[in-house]
Amino acid sequence: MATNSKAFNATRSEKVFDVVNAIIMGVILIITLYPFLNVLAISLNDSTDTVRGGIYLWPREFTWENYKTIFGYSGLIQGLKITVLRTLSGTLLGLISASMLAYTLSRPDFKSRKFVSTFLAMTMYFSGGLVPTYMLMRHLELIGTFWIYILPGIVSAFNVFIIRSFIDGLPYALQESAKLDGANDFTIYYKVILPLCKPVLATIALFLAVGQWNSWFDTYLYNGNKPSLTTLQYELMKVLASTNQGSAMTNANDLANQMAQISPESIKMAITIVVTLPILIVYPFLQRYFVSGMTLGAVKA
Amino acid sequence: METLSAENGTRNVSVTPEPPKKRKKGIWQSIVQQKYLYLMSLPFVIWLFVFNYLPIWGWTMAFQNYKPSKSFSEQKWVGFKNFVDLFQDERFYLVLRNTLAMSALGLIFGFIVPLFFAVFLNELRGNIFKRTVQTVSYLPHFVSWVVVGGIITKMLSIDGGIVNELLLSMHIINEPIQFMAQGKWFWGIVTASDIWKETGWNAIIYLAAITGIDKELYEASRVDGAGRFRQIWNITLPGIRSTISVLLIMNIGHLIGIGFEKQFQLQNSLVRDFSEVLDLYALNYGINIGRFSYGTAISMFTSVVSIILLFTANGIMKKTTKESIM
Numbered sequence: 001m002a003t004n005s006k007a008f009n010a011t012r013s014e015k016v017f018d019v020v021n022a023i024i025m026g027v028i029l030i031i032t033l034y035p036f037l038n039v040l041a042i043s044l045n046d047s048t049d050t051v052r053g054g055i056y057l058w059p060r061e062f063t064w065e066n067y068k069t070i071f072g073y074s075g076l077i078q079g080l081k082i083t084v085l086r087t088l089s090g091t092l093l094g095l096i097s098a099s100m101l102a103y104t105l106s107r108p109d110f111k112s113r114k115f116v117s118t119f120l121a122m123t124m125y126f127s128g129g130l131v132p133t134y135m136l137m138r139h140l141e142l143i144g145t146f147w148i149y150i151l152p153g154i155v156s157a158f159n160v161f162i163i164r165s166f167i168d169g170l171p172y173a174l175q176e177s178a179k180l181d182g183a184n185d186f187t188i189y190y191k192v193i194l195p196l197c198k199p200v201l202a203t204i205a206l207f208l209a210v211g212q213w214n215s216w217f218d219t220y221l222y223n224g225n226k227p228s229l230t231t232l233q234y235e236l237m238k239v240l241a242s243t244n245q246g247s248a249m250t251n252a253n254d255l256a257n258q259m260a261q262i263s264p265e266s267i268k269m270a271i272t273i274v275v276t277l278p279i280l281i282v283y284p285f286l287q288r289y290f291v292s293g294m295t296l297g298a299v300k301a
Numbered sequence: 302m303e304t305l306s307a308e309n310g311t312r313n314v315s316v317t318p319e320p321p322k323k324r325k326k327g328i329w330q331s332i333v334q335q336k337y338l339y340l341m342s343l344p345f346v347i348w349l350f351v352f353n354y355l356p357i358w359g360w361t362m363a364f365q366n367y368k369p370s371k372s373f374s375e376q377k378w379v380g381f382k383n384f385v386d387l388f389q390d391e392r393f394y395l396v397l398r399n400t401l402a403m404s405a406l407g408l409i410f411g412f413i414v415p416l417f418f419a420v421f422l423n424e425l426r427g428n429i430f431k432r433t434v435q436t437v438s439y440l441p442h443f444v445s446w447v448v449v450g451g452i453i454t455k456m457l458s459i460d461g462g463i464v465n466e467l468l469l470s471m472h473i474i475n476e477p478i479q480f481m482a483q484g485k486w487f488w489g490i491v492t493a494s495d496i497w498k499e500t501g502w503n504a505i506i507y508l509a510a511i512t513g514i515d516k517e518l519y520e521a522s523r524v525d526g527a528g529r530f531r532q533i534w535n536i537t538l539p540g541i542r543s544t545i546s547v548l549l550i551m552n553i554g555h556l557i558g559i560g561f562e563k564q565f566q567l568q569n570s571l572v573r574d575f576s577e578v579l580d581l582y583a584l585n586y587g588i589n590i591g592r593f594s595y596g597t598a599i600s601m602f603t604s605v606v607s608i609i610l611l612f613t614a615n616g617i618m619k620k621t622t623k624e625s626i627m
Contacts, residue, residue: 014529017529021421024421025430029433029434029438032437033440034463054461097345097348101341111331116342123353126604128355128357129356129601130596132359134596138369140351154352155348185338213445214445216446217565221584233445234447272452276444276445276448280444287436295506
């Protein structure tokens with residue numbers, strides 16, 4: 001009897017634990033998701049109606065008008081162009097550099113392996129800092145050019161080490177048999193290693209693309225006064241910063257007349273959605289890859 | 302996470318036996334032999350040198366009265382004058398206080414909350430619910446600080462912000478709180494935003510480490526009548542101890558170089574005395590007004606203190622838990 005009631009208590013407290021835990025996780029789910037749904041609802045709500053407030057998860061007066069309006073704003077199209085360009089080229093170059101370096105570092109017979117590996121790892125622990133980096137860019141005359149978005153970040157130690165631990169997990173015999181067939185080191189990298197690395201490359205591509213898509217500070221610091229080189233995030237930043245002072249977009253001649261009857265709130269939220277959506281659509285499909293990519297280092301260490 | 306893979310890298314390297322020293326001719330031969338490996342790595346080494354190491358050379362500016370129009374040899378050297386100026390500036394101590402306060406909060410909560418989240422998510426029943434929570438929890442990580450800044454400002458606003466509306470409807474407050482306009486809220490807002498954005502992402506590593514724990518341990522303890530909290534305390538947490546310490550060292554290393562993106566996006570002129578951190582100080586009082594030498598002194602101070610903190614944390618952890626990152 002005594003043991004019975006003990007077991008009963010145990011299962012009951014287990015149940016309580018499960019229920020409380022599920023409730024807490026549910027609350028976390030709502031806290032994470034609500035802001036996005038709220039932004040989406042407001043962006044789809046009639047802009048004058050939004051001023052009345054009280055829009056939560058569903059638009060009260062549904063309209064696509066806000067989206068039509070912002071796509072008529074030349075700054076946004078311009079920013080989108082530069083952002084897509086930097087995301088594509090930055091991701092491609094970053095993948096090439098990280099995979100090549102990772103491959104050479106995975107070769108136990110590579111003579112300069114230790115030097116390259118240490119040289120690379122050091123960059124994760126220190127940096128020259130904001131101002132010296134800025135001054136370097138000035139000396140290299142990269143300020144005011146598109147290249148400043150791409151060149152400084154081409155080599156990332158973190159990405160190299162993730163790919164490298166992946167390659168370390170591949171059977172070395174594959175490389176050796178390729179070598180016996182007379183393949184040189186570049187051919188082995190290109191024909192044998194790269195195809196096998198697809199999952200980890202997908203992870204790194206996501207990291208690189210997200211980094212490029214989301215970065216705004218380089219635009220602010222280096223190209224803020226170059227309208228032809230501003231990025232999507234920077235355009236959003238300008239619009240969001242216009243709180244209660246009319247709108248940053250009043251300068252855009254194509255919008256100036258409409259501003260009177262447009263509530264900036266719905267417009268702001270529509271731009272936020274445009275800036276955010278591409279990544280939110282992509283990441284769940286790559287989840288399997290990036291989770292295992294992130295895990296690689298942890299489990300091995 | 303960065304360190305985990307780095308440790309991996311260096312550890313593997315140190316295991317590799319050193320090739321026996323050969324004559325010069327032998328070295329050249331091996332370079333020619335491995336020419337493709339050199340072609341695939343040397344360009345990037347040079348790249349790293351230019352973009353990651355050359356800025357260190359820029360530290361010389363901190364000891365000059367740097368004028369962009371002059372060449373290096375024409376610059377006037379002023380010794381430690383910029384540092385004396387820096388340490389005599391009252392604003393510097395205010396900025397240092399902000400940096401330390403926000404990084405300490407970030408360190409404590411940014412470290413504990415993901416750990417809790419991972420441990421309790423792991424205990425969750427129902428695979429679909431578990432996976433949904435996990436997928437959604439990564440979402441904010443993929444959003445830029447520009448967007449998060451906009452969202453947080455909106456949620457905390459006094460007209461129609463959900464936080465104020467909830468507090469009002471529960472009668473916890475009688476009138477909306479001006480969260481964004483009062484300095485005393487700023488540190489908390491930054492910390493909470495960071496937790497909201499990164500908890501799910503930072504939990505990945507903990508979750509992975511938990512997956513690596515032997516399932517039989519849980520079975521055995523269940524037979525012994527251990528409840529869930531007991532299991533968490535006696536199996537889960539000890540099982541991921543090394544992961545915890547490595548991440549802790551890493552976080553301490555980043556204590557002072559916490560970045561400034563969140564502060565930049567959440568700040569406004571009303572709360573500047575609470576929002577300005579070292580990098581923003583360097584930006585505002587160095588780059589934006591052309592005092593490059595002074596700005597460099599601030600950057601150099603930040604970098605040097607970070608590296609000292611990293612080594613100290615590493616040393617302490619090495620002694621106490623035998624875990625280290627280098």
